[in-house]
Amino acid sequence: MSYVGPDFDPPQPRRNRRRTLTVAVAALVPGALLGWVMYEALGDPGGSGGSGTAAVRPSSPASDSAPTDSSTSDDKPPGPTPTADSTSASGPLQGKVVVIDPGHNPNNFQHTAEINRKVNIGTNWKECDATGTSTNDGYTEAKFTLDVAHRMRTLLQKQGATVKFTQDGDRSWGPCVDERAEIGNKADADAVVSIHADGAGAGQRGFHVILPGKVDAGAADTGPIVTPSRDLGERIAGSFVRVTGNAPSNYIGDGTGLVTRKDLGGLNLSTVPKVFIECGNMRDTKDAALLTSGAWRQKAAQGISEGIVSFLHG
Numbered sequence: 001m002s003y004v005g006p007d008f009d010p011p012q013p014r015r016n017r018r019r020t021l022t023v024a025v026a027a028l029v030p031g032a033l034l035g036w037v038m039y040e041a042l043g044d045p046g047g048s049g050g051s052g053t054a055a056v057r058p059s060s061p062a063s064d065s066a067p068t069d070s071s072t073s074d075d076k077p078p079g080p081t082p083t084a085d086s087t088s089a090s091g092p093l094q095g096k097v098v099v100i101d102p103g104h105n106p107n108n109f110q111h112t113a114e115i116n117r118k119v120n121i122g123t124n125w126k127e128c129d130a131t132g133t134s135t136n137d138g139y140t141e142a143k144f145t146l147d148v149a150h151r152m153r154t155l156l157q158k159q160g161a162t163v164k165f166t167q168d169g170d171r172s173w174g175p176c177v178d179e180r181a182e183i184g185n186k187a188d189a190d191a192v193v194s195i196h197a198d199g200a201g202a203g204q205r206g207f208h209v210i211l212p213g214k215v216d217a218g219a220a221d222t223g224p225i226v227t228p229s230r231d232l233g234e235r236i237a238g239s240f241v242r243v244t245g246n247a248p249s250n251y252i253g254d255g256t257g258l259v260t261r262k263d264l265g266g267l268n269l270s271t272v273p274k275v276f277i278e279c280g281n282m283r284d285t286k287d288a289a290l291l292t293s294g295a296w297r298q299k300a301a302q303g304i305s306e307g308i309v310s311f312l313h314g
């Protein structure tokens with residue numbers, strides 16, 4: 001769920017500009033957005049990964065299986081038992097540090113006073129953290145983000161990356177958004193991705209990647225990270241389309257799947273390349289069917305991870 005503060009209006013949908021802006025952005029970075037261009041050309045208003053998206057799917061086995069698993073608690077991510085900080089011995093990403101920030105915390109619901117405490121995000125003060133959203137059936141965003149994060153860690157470690165988490169459901173609440181940023185900064189991370197799922201209205205579907213805007217206020221100075229973060233975000237968005245077969249958001253980002261914001265502490269306070277991704281809308285039943293599927297979450301993790309790998313390879 002996005003942290004939309006009371007004094008910041010969320011970016012507004014401008015559907016009439018959708019195709020124009022998609023083409024314009026694609027012209028700037030044709031490689032990263034090739035999947036979108038192909039997707040837009042093929043068209044799939046439902047965005048459900050139907051047959052119309054087959055041409056943009058990669059040939060890897062993980063993307064070939066349909067998301068038929070709708071369980072919410074039985075499916076476990078592959079790989080070893082999670083640890084807070086682990087490194088693979090070899091691989092193309094050896095020496096690279098990736099920080100994964102699983103949005104929210106499963107225990108935030110029991111600590112509303114703590115997470116409602118205001119922290120300084122440079123531009124203003126905002127709540128320490130939020131509970132996050134859930135599907136209509138009660139599958140929480142916090143549970144979703146941890147599951148995707150675990151799957152990503154396994155994939156990235158296979159590439160040799162050192163992977164760190166900001167939290168692993170192993171603390172009673174938080175961390176606060178300023179601490180989440182600080183963890184990536186102190187790790188001198190080569191890339192940081194904050195994992196989320198949105199809580200928008202029914203019928204609003206699809207993913208979007210949130211990029212840091214240019215902010216220079218108080219402790220926030222995003223000047224050095226705006227450009228590399230956009231590169232990271234565009235690569236993640238492109239690979240997310242290719243691997244999941246799902247369309248970018250139909251309610252934000254003009255169909256590009258990219259949104260720039262200046263009101264998120266986790267981005268404002270980052271000194272290393274960082275983006276958020278809202279993987280889908282938990283309050284839409286069709287998106288919820290994907291988000292609660294272990295098979296689909298594996299695709300989501302793969303899509304995000306492939307974007308990170310592409311970014312780190314240059």
Ligand SMILES: [Zn+2]
Nearest residue numbers: 001002103196
């Ligand atoms: Zn969230």
